[in-house]
Amino acid sequence: MNVREKKERQSGEPCMIWDATLESLAWKSRGWEQVCRYQDLEPADSSMEEENETRKINNSFLRDHNYATEADIISTVEFNSTGELLATGDKGGRVVVFQREQESKTQPHRRGEYNVYSTFQSHEPEFDYLKSLEIEEKINKIKWLPQQNAAYFLLSTNDKTVKLWKISERDKRPEGYNLKDEDGRFRDPSTITTLRVPVLQPMDLMVEATARRVFSNAHTYHINSISVNSDLQTFISTDDLRVNLWNLEITDRSFNIVDIKPANMEELTEVITSAEFHPQQCHTFAYTSSKGCIRLCDMRQAALCDRHCKYFEEPEDPSTRSFFSEIISSISDVKFSHNGRYLMTRDYLTVKVWDLQMENKPLETYQVHDYLRGKLCSLYENDCIFDKFECVWNGSDSVIMTGSYNNFFRMFDRNTKRDVTLEASRENSKPRAILKPRKVCVGGKRRKDEISVDSLDFSKKILHTTWHPHENIIAVAATNNLYIFQDKVN
Amino acid sequence: MLGRGVKRKWSCLEELEAEELPNASLISPEEKKQDGEEDTGEQQSKSNMSHLQQRQLVLSLCLEKLQHYQAGMELSLRRSVLLINTLRQIQEEIRCDGSDVRLHSVNPDGCLLRDDFREDESVTCPGCAEGDRESPSLSPPLSPEMPFQEANISLDLQKSLPNTVSNTFSDAGNAMGYLSDLALDDIFEDIDTSMYETSDLPPAWGAGSLWPVSVSFWPDEDAKSRSSAGTLQSCLLDLNELDHIMEILVKS
Numbered sequence: 001m002n003v004r005e006k007k008e009r010q011s012g013e014p015c016m017i018w019d020a021t022l023e024s025l026a027w028k029s030r031g032w033e034q035v036c037r038y039q040d041l042e043p044a045d046s047s048m049e050e051e052n053e054t055r056k057i058n059n060s061f062l063r064d065h066n067y068a069t070e071a072d073i074i075s076t077v078e079f080n081s082t083g084e085l086l087a088t089g090d091k092g093g094r095v096v097v098f099q100r101e102q103e104s105k106t107q108p109h110r111r112g113e114y115n116v117y118s119t120f121q122s123h124e125p126e127f128d129y130l131k132s133l134e135i136e137e138k139i140n141k142i143k144w145l146p147q148q149n150a151a152y153f154l155l156s157t158n159d160k161t162v163k164l165w166k167i168s169e170r171d172k173r174p175e176g177y178n179l180k181d182e183d184g185r186f187r188d189p190s191t192i193t194t195l196r197v198p199v200l201q202p203m204d205l206m207v208e209a210t211a212r213r214v215f216s217n218a219h220t221y222h223i224n225s226i227s228v229n230s231d232l233q234t235f236i237s238t239d240d241l242r243v244n245l246w247n248l249e250i251t252d253r254s255f256n257i258v259d260i261k262p263a264n265m266e267e268l269t270e271v272i273t274s275a276e277f278h279p280q281q282c283h284t285f286a287y288t289s290s291k292g293c294i295r296l297c298d299m300r301q302a303a304l305c306d307r308h309c310k311y312f313e314e315p316e317d318p319s320t321r322s323f324f325s326e327i328i329s330s331i332s333d334v335k336f337s338h339n340g341r342y343l344m345t346r347d348y349l350t351v352k353v354w355d356l357q358m359e360n361k362p363l364e365t366y367q368v369h370d371y372l373r374g375k376l377c378s379l380y381e382n383d384c385i386f387d388k389f390e391c392v393w394n395g396s397d398s399v400i401m402t403g404s405y406n407n408f409f410r411m412f413d414r415n416t417k418r419d420v421t422l423e424a425s426r427e428n429s430k431p432r433a434i435l436k437p438r439k440v441c442v443g444g445k446r447r448k449d450e451i452s453v454d455s456l457d458f459s460k461k462i463l464h465t466t467w468h469p470h471e472n473i474i475a476v477a478a479t480n481n482l483y484i485f486q487d488k489v490n
Numbered sequence: 491m492l493g494r495g496v497k498r499k500w501s502c503l504e505e506l507e508a509e510e511l512p513n514a515s516l517i518s519p520e521e522k523k524q525d526g527e528e529d530t531g532e533q534q535s536k537s538n539m540s541h542l543q544q545r546q547l548v549l550s551l552c553l554e555k556l557q558h559y560q561a562g563m564e565l566s567l568r569r570s571v572l573l574i575n576t577l578r579q580i581q582e583e584i585r586c587d588g589s590d591v592r593l594h595s596v597n598p599d600g601c602l603l604r605d606d607f608r609e610d611e612s613v614t615c616p617g618c619a620e621g622d623r624e625s626p627s628l629s630p631p632l633s634p635e636m637p638f639q640e641a642n643i644s645l646d647l648q649k650s651l652p653n654t655v656s657n658t659f660s661d662a663g664n665a666m667g668y669l670s671d672l673a674l675d676d677i678f679e680d681i682d683t684s685m686y687e688t689s690d691l692p693p694a695w696g697a698g699s700l701w702p703v704s705v706s707f708w709p710d711e712d713a714k715s716r717s718s719a720g721t722l723q724s725c726l727l728d729l730n731e732l733d734h735i736m737e738i739l740v741k742s
Binding site: 222241268271377 | 544545547548551555567568571572574576579580
């Protein structure tokens with residue numbers, strides 16, 4: 001079966017009804033349709049087949065195998081700054097980059113689809129001999145650098161090492177060497193009678209990824225986040241206790257700008273859970289903790305940013321206090337809004353939007369899955385309470401999205417205060433399928449399409465999602481499946 | 491009333507444990523109230539007990555998760571910090587319960603061992619002894635006997651365990667190192683000594699940098715006042731806790 005045919009069957013018609021005046025999604029009418037679904041699998045063979053176009057597609061990635069290994073679990077997804085590329089990292093240390101199909105007049109509905117652009121092994125498992133510990137190759141985070149020339153650059157990190165990868169295309173090669181013939185074999189110099197200048201001839205497009213920098217040996221604890229500065233010269237990498245500032249050009253040293261390790265480790269009660277640079281102010285960054293607080297720091301104040309400029313924390317509600325209060329308040333992700341005025345945090349049950357000017361409480365709080373509040377003890381028992389969900393803004397900062405269990409993900413419209421629950425699942429993905437809003441029934445009578453809390457599958461969790469910077473295209477990672485959805489005007 | 495009360499609580503306990511195993515069950519005080527308990531007079535103590543039940547469950551789960559070090563599973567620093575903080579919170583709560591009864595201020599530094607109220611006694615359950623035989627990293631506990639009536643059940647993970655751990659994992663790099671440094675005896679020092687004062691049991695802790703995880707499963711401090719009903723209930727509860735703890739130790 002032709003690969004292209006399969007993709008045509010899977011994608012749906014472009015759907016209408018995007019309320020451009022409100023810049024919000026109109027839930028009543030057609031909503032999100034599935035563009036394509038990729039299943040991350042171990043390739044049967046690593047050979048790449050040629051297609052008619054000058055583009056190579058890794059067929060094994062698209063083929064629907066029946067097996068999937070744990071190495072295929074997608075651990076991070078990220079659009080680049082234009083939305084043209086989408087990168088995914090998996091537990092096996094692999095990075096797969098997708099590229100958006102170019103607009104074509106003959107096949108207008110194909111716009112918006114993403115094809116595999118490049119696949120490479122970013123990190124390998126390592127062994128720390130000193131501590132007798134294995135260092136996982138799982139890719140924790142990928143961050144793109146804005147494009148400055150023809151090549152693409154991204155940072156990928158595992159628990160200990162950050163790497164800068166350059167992804168470049170090669171579609172020409174020099175031909176007509178004097179000392180080598182076309183096969184590459186050396187010619188006998190005595191047989192050469194004339195000289196010629198090699199010329200560049202077009203060749204089949206090849207995408208190659210090379211590691212340009214390796215930033216290592218700076219983290220004792222596990223790296224949980226990386227963030228590129230708006231100055232495009234520096235970036236930070238964050239582990240449980242420290243934040244390090246790097247220059248993209250210099251790999252043999254980094255500056256430690258936050259260190260919360262106590263002199264006596266017995267006194268440790270709080271760890272850093274994530275950190276991000278402000279999108280416009282190159283001297284400002286925020287980091288979050290396991291106790292649910294956010295600290296905004298200004299690097300101009302001191303070399304060591306131990307004293308925050310701003311401290312955001314919501315006082316605890318004594319009526320909901322339980323043994324799990326602290327665990328569920330632990331922030332798992334922080335994201336600045338695109339306009340730089342807000343930041344959003346995700347803890348176990350809620351997403352909160354904070355105004356940078358208001359430290360004592362969040363501007364908005366959205367309940368992601370409050371029906372789990374009564375199940376915290378069981379979730380503690382099966383360790384689900386420690387799951388780290390991410391959250392993401394849309395391009396205009398009007399809608400926020402985050403994942404949940406049972407392959408559900410939620411979107412909240414900040415303006416209309418409406419929200420929707422959608423599901424990323426194979427069973428529901430038919431050709432031309434539009435995602436149907438889902439609902440969890442909390443108690444009492446369960447309606448036909450609702451699902452009860454006890455039927456939720458807690459092994460199917462959506463931890464990683466990303467939103468196209470300008471358009472309504474989202475990528476959702478569900479275990480080893482990558483779903484791309486779009487909501488667009490005809 | 492006594493017999494009825496005991497029976498109900500026992501069956502509630504069994505219910506609780508049966509619920510835990512198969513599927514995700516809801517254990518909240520509100521839920522417990524609906525568990526077929528009709529005697530309104532017992533509502534208050536019932537919700538107290540379910541809170542205590544939950545506390546004990548969370549406590550034992552905490553210990554179980556932290557004990558995963560033995561299996562070689564590395565716990566992330568974030569998770570271990572959250573678990574330790576939960577343990578501390580529970581300990582604080584137990585301590586507060588204790589101070590209400592004693593009518594004297596509890597020294598947060600944990601000097602209760604030196605308090606007159608405290609007898610120098612400790613109990614290590616037979617589970618420890620059994621567990622020690624199975625696991626080479628644990629050395630046998632000090633206390634030879636384990637009377638059931640003892641209020642305190644303490645789990646003593648001997649010094650060799652954290653030593654083994656810290657030999658394998660350095661402090662700087664690992665949560666386990668962090669935990670072996672953590673003197674949990676400071677947290678659990680103010681064990682509620684039992685109302686049964688037996689003087690022939692040697693002290694188990696106070697041995698410096700041990701890593702004993704001593705846990706008091708004395709659920710109801712009010713039983714210390716001479717209410718026989720409370721005593722009996724507590725004893726039966728302790729029996730069950732003892733089994734539970736033994737199970738954890740033997741399994742690990």
